[in-house]
Amino acid sequence: MTAIHWFRRDLRLGDNPALHAAAAQGDVLALYVLDPRLWVSSGAPRRAYLTRSLAALDEQTGGRLLVRRGDPRAVVPAVAREVGAAAVHVAASTEPFGRRRDDQVEWALEEDGRALVRTGSPYAVTPGRVRNRSGSPYQVFTPFRRAWTEHGWHSPAPDAAETARAVTFLDVGRSDAVPETPVPDGLALPEAGEAAALARWAEMLDGPLSHYRTERDRPDLDSTSRLSVPLKWGEIHPRTILADLSRRRGEGADTFRGQIAWRDFHADVLFHHPRAAHESLTPVVPESAWVDGPAEATALAAWTEGRTGYPLVDAGMRQLRGEGWMHNRVRMAVASFLVKDLHVRWQRGADHFMAWLVDGDIPQNQMNWQWVAGTGRDAAPYFRVFNPVTQGVTFDPHGHYVRRWVPELRDIPGKAVHEPWKLPRSAAPDYPERIVDHAHERAVSLGAYQSLR
DNA sequence: TTTTGAGTTGTTCGA
DNA sequence: GTCGAACAACTCAAA
Secondary structure, eight states: OEEEEEESSOOOSTTOHHHHHHHTTSEEEEEEEEOHHHHHHTOHHHHHHHHHHHHHHHHHTTSOOEEEESOHHHHHHHHHHHHTOSEEEEOOOOSHHHHHHHHHHHHHHHHTTOEEEEOOOSSSSOTTOOOOTTSOOOSSHHHHHHHHHHHOOOOOOOOHHHHHHHOOBOOOOOOOOOOOOOOOTTOOOOOOSHHHHHHHHHHHHHTGGGGHHHHTTOTTSOOSOOTHHHHHHTSSOHHHHHHHHHTOOSHHHHHHHHHHHHHHHHHHHHHHOGGGGTSOSSOOSOGGGSOOHHHHHHHHHHHHHTOSSOHHHHHHHHHHHHHSOOOHHHHHHHHHIIIIISOOOHHHHHHHHHHHOTTOOHHHHHHHHHHHHTOSTTOOOTTOOOOHHHHHHHHSTTSHHHHHHOGGGTTSOGGGGGOGGGSOGGGSTTSOOOSSOHHHHHHHHHHHHHHHO
């Protein structure tokens, strides 16, 4: 008997229960479907990364990954007919687009007498499972985390080597050509694939994890896991991470576990509120507070190109275009700046992030933007406005991060780099003037909030 | 049943 | 220079 494992956001062999569910039925056809709708909306950095991750997965399957281009609602049932598979196995999608698509694929398969079998999801606890005593989802992170911890999670499934031995992958011939995916000029992509993800995690466990609680906010240090990318693509599963963490003591492990909990929480909130992918869950300022038209375009251009005149903001925006990634602390600072200093709707910023982030993921990206904007379920209080100078001095105390990404400021030593306007113009003649005054715009934002209360 | 206290990520102001 | 309070409103769980 033949079964299909349809890979999506689980581009790995290890700790992949859905793949084992397929293998339990016989030989496995490893399938990936390049959906033009997703391909186009992914942005060049993610397309380039995906291509490389698929190449790594193909190698892991002995060159037997079948890649087909087209609408999964047509492609998946067609491939199932071709190979005579009774079932197509997947890890469940939980975000709005994927749920709808999977339901439609399931109906198409059922018309043909075949089944779509969902086993597991990209989360430690499948969204929708954590409930309070009255059966409702949690609105607030801390109680969610408590219940999530009590809920627990499965032990990891077999690792990649064992899986490769246990599963027989079918060779059904030629894949469709994957389109050319040039890497945008100057963009340094991280290495893709399961092996690279596990190597990065092993490095983290033996190094930065012990100082994670105190140093994770420092963009000038390599103190974070950078696992957002492999987690987005499922090159590693959070369950693998939690199992390793359970064997570690210390506040670093506990803080990192909290980040995994946040990831599950965001997926859970979006599961219960699909509209949160594009609408504010709780509008906190009147529509009139946002800029529109040419004013919005001008503000967005300065922000996306990293020429706002605020060094930390500009460094972050340039890191995004340079690496397809940005340090989390800086993501918050630039997001706060766009929403509360430039008065641009959070959705515009979220769209730009999705266009450039290699880890760009709807639940994490949109929910974090809503957190900063104060519109989320468990959002930042309205008065929490990040001061780009204070954030810079506090978290990039020597200015290393800013100088790395903003070469016009390279000659300003130490933390003075966060306030170049206090120096003679000759210290950084090519660096832009501030496009707004933070203190003033902060007051405007607080006023807008008051007006809706 | 009602009350109470705590809650990812900040900043400013006045004592 | 340091430090605590204030800046809302609401959810949730423990008392």
